[in-house]
Amino acid sequence: MAAVAAAGVLAGTLLTGCGDGGDGAGTHDGGKDREQHKVQGAAAVRGAYDRTAGAGTARMTLKVTTAAEGRSVTVRGKGAIDLAEGDSVMTVTAEGQRIEQRVVDRALYQKLPGEGGGQQSGDKPWVKIDLKRAAAQGGTGGQGVGDPAQTVAYARGITEKDVTETGEEEVGGVRTTRYRVKVDVADLPRGETLREQVGPTLPMDVWLDEQGRIRRQQIDMTVKASESGGSASPRQVKVRTLTEYSDFGAEVEAEPPAAGEVTDVTDKVLKGRSAA
Structure with a gap:
């Protein structure tokens, strides 16, 4: 699954005042206040990546829930991540299988499920995907679920007009402010390719704590697969990715397998x- 970006259409509502009589000045001031609020919110979201990475590490x-053609699959992961370097250690669970996963120096390692780790007796227990090569050869495979550190970078490609503060919520017992954002896909790595698959914008919700760090991020996307085989309509895959960060400063021991x-x-x- 080479899905890193998004889809769906977020309805953005712009409240405009229609003055009647002497309320014009107040409406104007209210409009300025709202605009100022949006500018501040956009600045908070844009700066969230650096502030989150500045925390060093986190749990x-x-x-990730993927739905296509009437079938849904949920993948869950839990672990720790170096937010600055991108290294991580995780246990990933999907459809009853548990996979040990590490990302070290932009290489993804996964220990295959089953006795001894290998699928057959005598197999090597770990497989490796070079994310740098995957990214260099096109597509979005280098920035997907296999490299969790990339998810926080989405907060960087936004504009003021596409940020809406939606209220305060608790995430893991921490008070946060929630923002709904639209990321310009063209500002992301391989943006032009991504735009063909998911459209011009990436809808995203982020929850920032009082230090401006990302505590939760949710991305809902509908990815359009390339048309092939004379199909009348391209296949669509709906993906929801929910990531949460906690315990900033936690120890991360990410080492490659032997x-x-x-x-x-x-x-x-x-x-x-390429064949797909």
């Missing part, structure tokens, strides 16, 4: 993606 949970226990499947993955 994180991840929930070389003798790893099979590099980068070429196979890229070949499969």
Whole structure:
């Protein structure tokens, strides 16, 4: 699944005053206040990436729900992440299978489920995907679920007119302010390719704590697959990604597995993606 961006249409409501008589001045002031509020909110969201990365490390949970053609699959992850470097250690659970996952120096390692880790007796227990190569050869495979640190970077490509503060909520017992945002897809890595799959904007909700750090981020997307085989309509995949950060400063021990226990499947993955 090469899905990093988004879809759906978020309805943005712009409240405008229609003065009747002597209320014109008050309406004007209210409009200025609202505009100032949006500017402040946009600045808070744009700066959230640097403030979150500045915390160094954090514990994180991840929930990705994918739905297509009447079937839904949920993937859950739990672990710790180096927010500045992108290294992470996680346990990922999907459809009854538990997978140990590490991201180290832009390489994704996953320990296959089953006895001994391998799918067959004698197999090496770990597989590796080089995310740098995947990103360099096109598409969005280098910034997906396999590299959780990339998710916070979405907050950087926004404009003032597309930020709405929706209220205060508690996330993990921490008071936060929730913002609804539209990210300009063109500002993201490989934006033009992404735009063809998900449209011009990425709808996103972020919850910021009192220090301006991201505590929760939700992205709802509808990804349009490439048309093939003469299909009358392209396949669409709906994806909801929910990420939460806590315990900033937590220890992260992300080390690559021993070389003798790893099979590099980068070429196979890229070949499969190209065929798809």
